[in-house]
Amino acid sequence: MQMIIxxxxxxxxxxxxxxxxxxxxxxxxxxxxxxxMGVDGMDPIFVRKFVDAGVMPNTKRLxxxxxxxxxxxxxxxxxxxxxxxFITGMDPGGHGIFDFVHRDPDPPNKRIAVMPYxxxxxxxxxxxxxxxxxxxxxxxxxxxxxxxxxxxFWELLGEQSVETTIFKMPANFPPSKIxxxxxxGMGTPDIRGTPGTFSFYxxxxxxxxxxxxxxxxxxxxxxxxxxxxxxxxxENSFRRFAKPSKKGGGAGSKDEIEYEFRDLEIPFTxxxxxxxxxxxxxxxDSEFVLEEGEWSDWVEVTFEPIPYLVKISAICRFYLQxxxxxxxxxxxxxxxxxxxxxxxxxxxxxWGHELCEExxxxxxxELPEDTKALSNGVFGPMxxxxxxxxxxxxxxxxxxxLLDNHEEGLLFFYFSTxxxxxxxxxxxxxxxxPGYEPVEGLRDSVQTLYEEIDEAIGRAMESLDxxxxxxxxxDHGFAPFYWGVNLNTWLLExxxxxxKDPSKQGRYPLFLxxxxxxxEAYAMGLxxxxxxxxxxxxxxxxxxxxxxxxxxxxxxxxxxxxxxxxGENVITLVVRTHRDFHGPYLDVGPDIIVGYNRGYRSSxxxxxxxxxxxxxxxxxxxxSGDHAMDxxxxxxxxxxxxxxxxxxxxxxxxxxxxxxxxGIAPLPEMIGSDxxxxxxGEKSSVxxxxx
Amino acid sequence: MGLAGALNKAMTALFAVALGxxxxxxxxIGMTIVSLVVGVxxxxxxxxxxxxxxIRGLKDHIRGNLIAVRIYQDNIALxxxxxxxxxxxxxxxxxxxxxxxxxxxxPVLLILFQLNLWFAxxxxxxxxxxxxxxxxxxxxxxxxxxxxTFEVPEGVVSETPPVRVAARNEVVWRIRADAPGDYRLVFxxxxxxxxxxxxxxxxxxxxxxxRTGRGVWEALLYPGESPLKGGVIEAIEIEYADxxxxxxxxxxxxxxxxxxLSIAFGxxxxxxxxxxx
Numbered sequence: 020m021q022m023i024i025x026x027x028x029x030x031x032x033x034x035x036x037x038x039x040x041x042x043x044x045x046x047x048x049x050x051x052x053x054x055x056m057g058v059d060g061m062d063p064i065f066v067r068k069f070v071d072a073g074v075m076p077n078t079k080r081l082x083x084x085x086x087x088x089x090x091x092x093x094x095x096x097x098x099x100x101x102x103x104x105f106i107t108g109m110d111p112g113g114h115g116i117f118d119f120v121h122r123d124p125d126p127p128n129k130r131i132a133v134m135p136y137x138x139x140x141x142x143x144x145x146x147x148x149x150x151x152x153x154x155x156x157x158x159x160x161x162x163x164x165x166x167x168x169x170x171x172f173w174e175l176l177g178e179q180s181v182e183t184t185i186f187k188m189p190a191n192f193p194p195s196k197i198x199x200x201x202x203x204g205m206g207t208p209d210i211r212g213t214p215g216t217f218s219f220y221x222x223x224x225x226x227x228x229x230x231x232x233x234x235x236x237x238x239x240x241x242x243x244x245x246x247x248x249x250x251x252x253x254e255n256s257f258r259r260f261a262k263p264s265k266k267g268g269g270a271g272s273k274d275e276i277e278y279e280f281r282d283l284e285i286p287f288t289x290x291x292x293x294x295x296x297x298x299x300x301x302x303x304d305s306e307f308v309l310e311e312g313e314w315s316d317w318v319e320v321t322f323e324p325i326p327y328l329v330k331i332s333a334i335c336r337f338y339l340q341x342x343x344x345x346x347x348x349x350x351x352x353x354x355x356x357x358x359x360x361x362x363x364x365x366x367x368x369x370w371g372h373e374l375c376e377e378x379x380x381x382x383x384x385e386l387p388e389d390t391k392a393l394s395n396g397v398f399g400p401m402x403x404x405x406x407x408x409x410x411x412x413x414x415x416x417x418x419x420x421l422l423d424n425h426e427e428g429l430l431f432f433y434f435s436t437x438x439x440x441x442x443x444x445x446x447x448x449x450x451x452x453p454g455y456e457p458v459e460g461l462r463d464s465v466q467t468l469y470e471e472i473d474e475a476i477g478r479a480m481e482s483l484d485x486x487x488x489x490x491x492x493x494d495h496g497f498a499p500f501y502w503g504v505n506l507n508t509w510l511l512e513x514x515x516x517x518x519k520d521p522s523k524q525g526r527y528p529l530f531l532x533x534x535x536x537x538x539e540a541y542a543m544g545l546x547x548x549x550x551x552x553x554x555x556x557x558x559x560x561x562x563x564x565x566x567x568x569x570x571x572x573x574x575x576x577x578x579x580x581x582x583x584x585x586g587e588n589v590i591t592l593v594v595r596t597h598r599d600f601h602g603p604y605l606d607v608g609p610d611i612i613v614g615y616n617r618g619y620r621s622s623x624x625x626x627x628x629x630x631x632x633x634x635x636x637x638x639x640x641x642x643s644g645d646h647a648m649d650x651x652x653x654x655x656x657x658x659x660x661x662x663x664x665x666x667x668x669x670x671x672x673x674x675x676x677x678x679x680x681x682g683i684a685p686l687p688e689m690i691g692s693d694x695x696x697x698x699x700g701e702k703s704s705v706x707x708x709x710x
Numbered sequence: 711m712g713l714a715g716a717l718n719k720a721m722t723a724l725f726a727v728a729l730g731x732x733x734x735x736x737x738x739i740g741m742t743i744v745s746l747v748v749g750v751x752x753x754x755x756x757x758x759x760x761x762x763x764x765i766r767g768l769k770d771h772i773r774g775n776l777i778a779v780r781i782y783q784d785n786i787a788l789x790x791x792x793x794x795x796x797x798x799x800x801x802x803x804x805x806x807x808x809x810x811x812x813x814x815x816x817p818v819l820l821i822l823f824q825l826n827l828w829f830a831x832x833x834x835x836x837x838x839x840x841x842x843x844x845x846x847x848x849x850x851x852x853x854x855x856x857x858x859t860f861e862v863p864e865g866v867v868s869e870t871p872p873v874r875v876a877a878r879n880e881v882v883w884r885i886r887a888d889a890p891g892d893y894r895l896v897f898x899x900x901x902x903x904x905x906x907x908x909x910x911x912x913x914x915x916x917x918x919x920x921r922t923g924r925g926v927w928e929a930l931l932y933p934g935e936s937p938l939k940g941g942v943i944e945a946i947e948i949e950y951a952d953x954x955x956x957x958x959x960x961x962x963x964x965x966x967x968x969x970x971l972s973i974a975f976g977x978x979x980x981x982x983x984x985x986x987x
Contacts, residue, residue, distance in 0.1 A: 295871035
């Protein structure tokens with residue numbers, strides 16, 4: 020009996036001790052719910068218009084019971100920069116993302132003076148390898164580095180044990196440390212390591228097939244009503260092949276042998292019934308039948324860099340455009356399989372598997388809407404619209420799943436469809452657009468997109484409780500893209516650039532025709548201008564003492580730069596990185612960031628170092644709306660069930676506000692202030708109605 | 711009908727009765743009981759066919775030599791001799807198992823074909839699509855390929871027109887079922903007509919993915935429907951999804967579960983049943 024009493028006493032003591040010693044977070048109440056819907060490209064003018072028209076009833080209700088303000092964006096107002104600003108609460112000087120591309124002022128190829136590279140992440144190959152015949156075996160695997168600097172807000176939430184789910188946040192590949200779950204968004208490559216390369220197989224190759232960007236066209240033949248083709252996968256870094264000798268006659272001596280790595284391939288077969296316009300596909304273990312104009316479900320494929328030992332899983336969808344008279348087949352970029360990711364896109368990794376169990380496969384590539392297929396003429400406008408609609412449907416399904424399972428903490432959910440569609444569809448509804456083209460099914464497409472988001476907002480409102488906060492926000496708004504500006508050509512005309520051979524102007528990319536000894540500044544990226552500074556640029560000539568003088572002249576000239584056709588100012592804002600930004604990464608970015616006037620944007624050629632003959636180009640391309648301009652022309656939106664306490668909140672203010680939702684103080688390097696106040700008087704009625 | 715047909719018919723009827731009784735209990739219990747019964751039957755066959763006394767003697771002999779190995783560890787020459795003897799005895803022991811194994815192989819294969827019919831494939835879910843393939847003989851003329859049709863019963867939808875794959879002499883449709891049931895699809899071409907079962911929705915039951923006329927072996931492998939005979943249509947196949955048996959939240963392949971359970975039952979029951987294996 021005494022022993023039993025002793026044991027009971029021990030148990031009680033242990034229980035008391037555990038209660039005292041248990042870490043506070045384990046004992047804490049569940050963290051309150053904050054839902055952030057990040058709607059890329061959602062524009063305050065469109066929101067106001069559609070709310071007033073009565074087609075966004077949920078948004079109207081949210082605004083009436085909470086608040087709505089334009090949300091001032093970053094400069095430049097590009098998605099990687101803007102989302103990085105929101106993530107870190109810092110400007111580009113703090114997070115180091117100034118554009119989609121940055122420049123290397125001393126690239127390995129000595130023929131090229133400056134070279135662009137993708138700004139958001141960097142791949143590192145295996146550090147040590149050994150070779151067995153043609154096989155290259157890595158001793159230590161390669162890695163991918165997230166180039167965005169600074170502390171993401173969810174890391175601070177995690178330190179306070181706030182459970183966080185981040186669904187497809189841009190500029191977060193690979194996902195940074197999180198107390199919760201994350202899947203990467205914009206910046207995530209396809210399986211080939213590109214931003215997304217579609218494949219187009221056809222018996223009638225387009226004349227401009229060699230100029231395709233973001234996709235590749237492959238000629239195929241129909242023999243015995245059968246098409247044999249190959250899916251092209253990533254480069255096989257496990258196996259090298261001797262390059263054919265340039266001199267002919269086989270490889271030279273061992274010292275002269277050059278090696279190459281070849282792309283992995285998966286053959287597939289399509290059996291055609293041209294009478295019925297239908298086809299049967301065989302792709303590895305998958306077999307399916309498609310009618311003309313029909314999409315397949317996701318098809319899982321497996322590349323084997325080392326047979327039976329190393330496998331790379333990918334997923335793709337097939338779209339049988341045409342069986343007759345010509346065969347046309349579009350295949351989506353090969354996506355990293357979220358259930359078996361070949362690159363680190365999910366944190367923790369088993370969450371990807373769980374998502375696939377619930378949702379089926381889904382796009383993982385950074386921006387899934389295939390704008391390139393439309394730009395290259397592989398898609399017609401309605402085909403593009405249909406493809407973007409199933410991207411949206413996938414996102415919408417994922418939102419349902421995450422809301423259903425969101426019991427506490429912060430949920431961030433990203434939508435890309437408004438942004439990508441507004442880039443491509445502006446010319447179908449803007450009669451002033453140089454590329455205006457009426458397409459019956461697309462006249463009201465933007466309204467449809469906003470109606471869809473409104474429905475999603477309504478769904479999120481349903482999941483609110485008394486204490487929850489809902490924030491609908493965007494990184495920037497939208498404006499028409501009427502005229503492309505060849506800024507390098509303008510710099511040439513103003514004497515900042517000199518060409519080696521002016522007669523060859525417009526023929527070479529990557530500044531190959533530039534006489535660097537007589538060049539003071541050059542433009543690279545959508546909004547960046549760099550001074551050709553000695554000691555920093557490999558071919559630099561501008562002395563450090565003359566740096567400010569060059570910038571002063573550039574700023575003055577840019578603000579006086581007018582479009583002679585209409586007298587409009589082309590540039591309405593000049594931001595000087597070292598003068599206007601803060602933080603340790605100022606040197607990563609350009610010296611000047613150009614803010615174009617509404618309707619203007621950089622041309623396509625100038626950002627990659629070309630010098631077309633004309634400064635202005637009417638934009639008749641499919642890409643017809645944009646936001647890469649003076650940030651004041653394209654604010655985003657901030658809609659919430661709380662009050663907004665600032666007249667002009669910025670993205671970095673919202674970061675502080677999100678932290679404040681959990682009573683967490685911002686870091687000293689964060690430049691914003693809390694912009695969201697307590698619930699307005701009517702807030703409780705939102706929750707009540709929703710519930 | 712032939713021997714294969716008769717065997718198929720008898721086994722299919724037997725399993726239909728046996729698993730029909732177990733059907734309400736679900737596939738986990740169904741497979742467990744089948745494995746138990748098969749384990750017992752295999753033990754019985756083994757006991758009947760094998761030389762039990764010889765096996766017992768050999769095992770004792772092996773055990774004795776193993777003990778000797780432990781005792782004389784410092785006598786290398788003896789150890790080598792003992793190991794040689796153990797290898798020899800083991801081979802003789804395996805030789806005694808060979809005949810029962812060969813005898814059991816036939817019934818085990820027939821049982822596996824039946825279990826494959828019951829556990830390998832899942833009926834189509836309502837709304838799920840599947841490929842339906844009709845394969846014709848190599849001699850079939852192109853116009854016969856073009857003439858293949860099938861009657862779409864109510865509750866089933868043909869989602870696509872037929873794809874006539876001349877290179878393989880086959881016709882493929884994508885079908886979908888919108889209502890549960892066991893349907894009979896009727897195919898005709900060149901004056902001949904054949905049926906194929908289509909299983910949609912509902913509980914665990916046998917699912918016949920292939921009705922074939924391509925020889926005895928394939929007929930034995932796919933015993934769910936009587937073999938096709940003598941016409942241009944060689945096989946009719948429905949691409950059902952693979953099924954697994956749910957055990958503690960994990961989907962277990964039926965073959966793995968069957969072998970693990972039947973071997974486990976065999977070992978557990980050999981003592982009580984007095985069988986030496």
